Amino acid sequence: MNTPMAGAEQWNEFMQSMNDQFARSLEQNVEAQASFVESWVEAVEETTDPEQFEEGAEGYANAYATWMDASQRAYERSMDLVSGEEVATEEFRDIWLNAANEAFKDVTDTTAFAAATGQTVEEALDYRQEIDEMADETLHNLGFATKSDVQEVGERLIELERRQHAVENKLDTVIEHLEDEE
Secondary structure: OOOOOHHHHHHHHHHHHHHHHHHHHHHHHHHHHHHHHHHHHHHHOOOHHHHHHHHHHHHHHHHHHHHHHHHHHHHHHHHHHHOOOOOOOOHHHHHHHHHHHHHHHHHHHHHHHHHHHHHHHHHHHHHHHHHHHHHHHHHHHHHOOOOHHHHHHHHHHHHHHHHHHHHHHHHHHHHHHHHHHH
């Protein structure tokens, strides 16, 4: 018998189950984030071997020198402007844009940057896989289908269709033989 009280109890059980799943997912998410940050810190520490550290420091020093040079050029052009010379505002923009491009190149052209970036991307992909697995688990526990579930059903349907065609072809052959014998 489906009484309003039974419906309310089922609803409460369903909501409790959802709350439990949410709490577990949140906990797993926090753990995964902590793991990601830990591995990122380790990656930075690992990529600071003496040669890479030296090259990375040199890249940052070059970038700093580029900014200081741009600052000096901007100051000089400002003094020219104060002394009455016409200086286009685009000139200031170009000074800083060129400096930003050059400084970025100074930093990103180092093996230290490449190693840290590669390690960080790898860790991010691992983190994403963990999140996807947690989402699948949560969806399963809540009774929802996941992408992999739908793909599996699709593959099974294709296999059933293939088998059905094979059976139909065999039946057609049997029918042809029977008709030939008549």
